[in-house]
Amino acid sequence: MKKVFVNVMLGGGDMQRYILKNKNSIALLSGVLIAVGFLSKWTMDSMLIFTWSLIIASILGVAPIAIQAYQALRVKVVSIDVLVTVAVAGAFLIRNYEESAIVTFLFLFGAYLEQRTLNKTRSAIKELTEMAPESALKQMEDGEFVEVDVEDVDVGDILLVKTGAKVPVDGTVVSGEGSVNEASITGESIPVAKEKGSKVFAGTILDNGTIQIVAERVGEDTTFGRIIELVEEAQDSKSEAERFIDRFSKYYTPAVLILSIVVWLFSRDVELAITILVLGCPGALVIGVPVSHVAGIGNGARNGVLLKGSEVISDFSKLDTIVFDRTGTLTVGNPSVAEKEYYGDNIDEALVYLASIEHESDHPLAKAVLEEIGETAFLPVENTEVIKGEGIVASVDGHRVAVGNVALMERENVELKDKAKADIDLFEERGNSLVLTAVDGELKILMGVRDQIRPRVKEDLLKLKKLGVKNLIMLSGDNQGTVDAVSRELSLTEAHGNMLPQDKSAYIKRLIEEEGQIVAFVGDGVNDSPSLALANIGIAMGGGTDVAIETSDVVLMNSDFSRLSHALGLTKATARNMKQNIFIAVGVVLVLLASLLFSEWMNMSIGMLVHEGSILAVILNGMRLLRYKLR
Amino acid sequence: MKSATIQLETLTCPSCMQKIEGALKSLDGVDHDTVKVSFNSSKAKLDFDETKVSIEEIEDSIKRLGYEVIKSRVK
Structure with a gap:
């Protein structure tokens, strides 16, 4: 032997x-x-x-x-x-x-x-990487499709995707149609319809139909590939504390060895010397923090929250202020008619005239108005005259119809009665854009169009406040009225309109440098990259775009607002978990050393048992994070 | 210069990383600054000069330490 x-x-x-x-x-x-x-x-x-x-x-x-x-x-x-x-x-x-x-x-x-x-x-992270496609049906020179390894697919190849199969690479549909489950990219499990010209992404699943696609990005360059790489890098990125522990354990183990030799030299007690060796094993301390970290990041990845590393977790968990970059983050982003008033008789005819005119317009408000009116027959519209910044005047069914704002009504000498004036003021105050319709010089319809707050945003903002966020601030390029309306409805701390990208970054800089706050900036990552980079935590929402993934610290995979509160709750839980693990590890070492010095029962076997037990304790504690859910 | 990503068996002790890193750095033709072994994803990444050392030799140096190589990719 x-x-x-x-x-x-x-x-x-x-x-x-x-x-x-x-x-x-x-x-x-x-x-x-x-x-x-x-x-x-x-x-x-x-x-x-x-x-x-x-x-x-x-x-x-x-x-x-x-x-x-x-x-x-x-x-x-x-x-x-x-x-x-x-x-x-x-x-x-x-x-x-x-x-x-x-x-x-x-x-x-x-x-x-x-x-x-x-x-x-x-x-959790393994589940994610296992969703990566492995094979593809590639069109060969003879026109036949042959199954190949996904690594053998090059940009420009034509690939066939059958029902139930994974889309192997990022590309564009060239023929066929079907619906695709994009949960792996967006977190949204409602299938998205795809037809010729639609973009498809690697790792998504074709629920039904058959499509042929041309490969545009392959392997690690695909959106899915980048997400995996990001998560893998994140779980192995080290915080200041971890680097310290690494350095520490590098010298710690040799120090324990030397200590035990010294003890042996002086006491000639081999039993004591070897017990010190076992007690000195730094297991739980070395593994405790990475374990919390990987479980936290894994939970996030599973729930559409990508956290880029442990530095982010520590900053995010101490958040004071969240800045939203535009009204669109909190609103549906699809203006609709929020309020309306009718004046006088023959309203039904007036609505048909309005619809007929808007039907021919491509103005953003026109769509909202048409949606509000719903199905109707359109009448021929003649002599259309567009007055820039004011609206449209045209003749419909022999009537002179004016559709536009208050300035247009004044130009058309439409008399606004007191009731109408009061309504106009009220609608404006509530953040609406106005669409007035006058038939033959008489005001018939007043519509207020505005963006609606997204469902459940209010509850989610409340959750953020409960988690300890002190300020919710909106910096928007929209006009102050719109911004104020949103701010009032959601009781934001502050809201500023008419902000250019450089104004936003200056504002954030002031918060961080002068007020010493820890600031997160929620943006779309395209035109706001300076602010994303400047904020302590840049959060890209409705992610998936390259720039968003690059510049931000946290990527929320879809625009579901509840991810933000999950992300914050998760980082707080993870930070807490790390502290608990450090406490367990250090505590165990201290108890062991104390019992070695002051008690009789300590020996090598018990030392090893406690040592292994503490390692398992920190791992099990870390595992709790996998099940974390914000209540 | 080529870069390799080597998927290893699950690493369980942080000191495994130091060992593998040490072994990889001791190979002639491996760019020392690029050697990175990550604990959680159990992957080794490095750049190497294919005229001096082959991917098989690199894999062998890891296997000799007793760690399994699941697959490696060279670009």
Whole structure:
């Protein structure tokens, strides 16, 4: 047995690999041997079997650990394996086979449990990467479609996508039609109809129909590929605290080794020296923070929130102020008629005239007006005259009809009665754009068109406030009236209209530098990249565009506003989880050291048990984040 | 110069990264500054000079440490 061990140490490569590969079986075997040993001691009183089974268990168990230690030392790293190997060798030397066997078994068994649980914490991100398409049906020179690996698809290839299949690359539909589930890109599971000319994205699924597409972006350049890369980079990015722990553990393990040697030199107590080695293993401290981190980022990825790294998590969790870049973030972005008033008789005719004129116009308000009126027959419109900035005058069915704003009514000498004047003032105050309709010089219809607040935005903003956000600020390019209307309805802290991109970034700079606030900026990432970059946390909403993914710190995969509060709640929970893990890790080390100094019961085996237990505790604690949901 | 992305078996101890990084950096033809082993995604990324070292040799250096290479991609 010892000969094999030496052989292994001297570099029998295949043997090393074989042993490491069967680490788990070795752990099981040495566990069985330990059990056999203790059983024979208690039932048969056989010290011979007891001693020998423990010796064999120790040697078997230490082999994979020693190999890892040797490999670490070769690249000048004093790893935990080194500490454990030395400790086991020490125990062997003083013939404490009981401790050497139990410590190696616990260490191997702990490593096995760690691997199992760590895989769980990483499962969310794994699910994401497994959604990546693997094959494609590519059109060959003879016109036939042949299944190829997705890596063999080049830009410009024509690909066939059948019902139920994944779209393999980003591209444009050249023929066929169908509906695509784009949940992997947008988080939205309602299928989107695709026809010739529509864009399709890698990783989305064709629910029904058959389409042919031309490949435009392949592999890591696809939107999906970038998202995966982003998440993978994020989960391995390190915060200041983690880098500190890394540096710390680099010197910490050698320091423990030296400490135990010093203790041995002075006390000549091998037992004490090797117990220090085991107690000093820095496991939970090293693994605690990355585990919370990866579970938090994984939860986000699953819920359409991409967090770029742990620095973001720490800043985001301390947020004071959220700045919204435009009214469109909070509103539907599709103006509609919010209020209307009718004056006098023959309203039905007036509505038909209005619809007939708007039907021929491409003005943004026209669409809203037509939607409001609904199905109707259109009359021929003649002598149409467009007055820029005011509206349209035309003749319909022999009547002179004017559709436009108040200025147009004045030009047309339409008399506005007191009631109408009051309505106009009220509508304007509520942030409406006005559409007035006069027939033969008489005001008939007043419509107020405005953008509606998105459903549930109010509740979501309230949740943000509950999570500790102090200020909600809107900086918009829209006119002050519109901005004020939205602000009042949502009770924002501040709202400023008529802002240019440079005004917004100046405003954010002032918040950060003069008021010392931690500011998040929610934008679409295209024209607001200076602000996105300047804010402590740049949040791109309704993501998927390249610029948004590049410049921001957080990408919300679709424009569902509730993601924002989930993101904030999640980062807070993650930051809390990291602190708990650090507390567990440091606490355990302190308790162990104290009990070593002040109590009798501490020995190497108990030390190893507590050590492995604390590692599992931090992993399990981190795993809770996978299930995090904002209530 | 080519760049390789190597998918490894699940890494469980942060010191595994240091070992793999050390092994990769000791190879002639591997650009030291580009070697990056990530713990959570269990991937190694590096640039290398294909005239001095092959992807197989790079994979072997990892396998020799006892870690499985699941797949690697060279660009």
